[in-house]
Amino acid sequence: MYDFITGRIKGGGYAIKGAWLLLKHEPSIQVQFVLAILVTAAGFYFDITATEWILQLLAIGLVMGTEGLNTAIENIADFVHPDYHIKIGLIKDVAAGAVFFTAVIAAIIGVIIYFPYIFYTL
Numbered sequence: 621m622y623d624f625i626t627g628r629i630k631g632g633g634y635a636i637k638g639a640w641l642l643l644k645h646e647p648s649i650q651v652q653f654v655l656a657i658l659v660t661a662a663g664f665y666f667d668i669t670a671t672e673w674i675l676q677l678l679a680i681g682l683v684m685g686t687e688g689l690n691t692a693i694e695n696i697a698d699f700v701h702p703d704y705h706i707k708i709g710l711i712k713d714v715a716a717g718a719v720f721f722t723a724v725i726a727a728i729i730g731v732i733i734y735f736p737y738i739f740y741t742l
């Protein structure tokens with residue numbers, strides 16, 4: 621039981637370290653983090669509902685989480701095959717495509733949430 625608990629605490633520590641490394645070194649995560657802060661500020665400014673907060677937070681988590689996995693895949697690809705290879709290119713493109721899906725959906729969620737606040741209250 622003790623090993624289980626210390627193991628989980630250690631695992632959490634490694635995960636926080638990984639999140640910090642992403643924020644410190646990965647430009648795309650940094651951009652997404654700034655966007656997350658901006659939409660969070662917009663959420664407070666427009667006083668969005670609890671459901672809208674949940675959807676917005678899910679969208680932020682989905683995009684940043686997928687981007688983190690994309691970064692991990694890129695790093696694995698570069699580690700196992702540092703030279704040019706058509707398969708490595710394909711793997712990286714597919715991983716980036718996954719981020720693209722989540723980013724498009726997040727943008728649509730943002731428009732659905734904020735369009736009425738911005739244009740119907742004028």
Ligand SMILES: Nc1ncnc2c1ncn2[C@@H]1O[C@H](COP(=O)(O)OP(=O)(O)OP(=O)(O)O)[C@@H](O)[C@H]1O
Pocket residue numbers: 648690694701702703704705706707708709710712713716
């Ligand atoms: N070793 C490789 N072999 C073949 N194509 C590659 C290779 N490395 C990168 N590419 C191509 O270049 C694109 C960009 O790869 P790169 O590793 O530079 O990611 P990136 O655009 O810098 O990603 P991010 O901005 O998320 O860090 C890939 O999607 C792929 O099409």
